[in-house]
Amino acid sequence: MTHQGGPTPQRQRAELIETFGGGPEGDLASTMGIELLEASPERVVGRMPVKGNTQPFGLLHGGASCVLAESLGSTGAVLHAGPGRIAVGVEINATHHRSATEGYVTGVATRVHGGRTLATYDIVITDDQGRRVCTARLTCMLRDKPTG
Numbered sequence: 001m002t003h004q005g006g007p008t009p010q011r012q013r014a015e016l017i018e019t020f021g022g023g024p025e026g027d028l029a030s031t032m033g034i035e036l037l038e039a040s041p042e043r044v045v046g047r048m049p050v051k052g053n054t055q056p057f058g059l060l061h062g063g064a065s066c067v068l069a070e071s072l073g074s075t076g077a078v079l080h081a082g083p084g085r086i087a088v089g090v091e092i093n094a095t096h097h098r099s100a101t102e103g104y105v106t107g108v109a110t111r112v113h114g115g116r117t118l119a120t121y122d123i124v125i126t127d128d129q130g131r132r133v134c135t136a137r138l139t140c141m142l143r144d145k146p147t148g
Contacts, residue, residue: 041080072109073121073138087140103128
């Protein structure tokens with residue numbers, strides 16, 4: 001099955017995973033070391049190393065957790081929006097529950113609302129022991145891709 005005017009959903013997912021695996025220099029997700037592990041409109045899973053994403057006291061930076069959350073939620077929103085459309089984050093909030101000092105943190109973004117113009121995701125970030133580090137919520141506006 002092919003979609004007119006754009007890649008199939010399977011190809012779109014494959015392109016996203018490929019991009020996260022080795023994005024261009026300067027791409028924030030690549031700079032932070034974010035790896036996309038699973039991607040669908042309903043659920044996106046990714047991980048990020050703690051090392052290199054810490055604040056001066058050696059703890060995972062809260063902003064790094066927000067970058068992971070927004071990267072995963074935005075990926076889900078783009079997949080939900082479909083070919084020829086984009087997602088733009090309009091609101092994110094995060095509660096930081098505990099610190100992480102080593103290993104990886106893993107985020108799971110779950111769609112809680114998927115409309116024509118807005119998509120909202122809950123994102124739970126855990127450490128290597130499965131302990132909740134951060135809970136975030138992201139809302140994205142869905143728009144037609146600009147021409148030119």
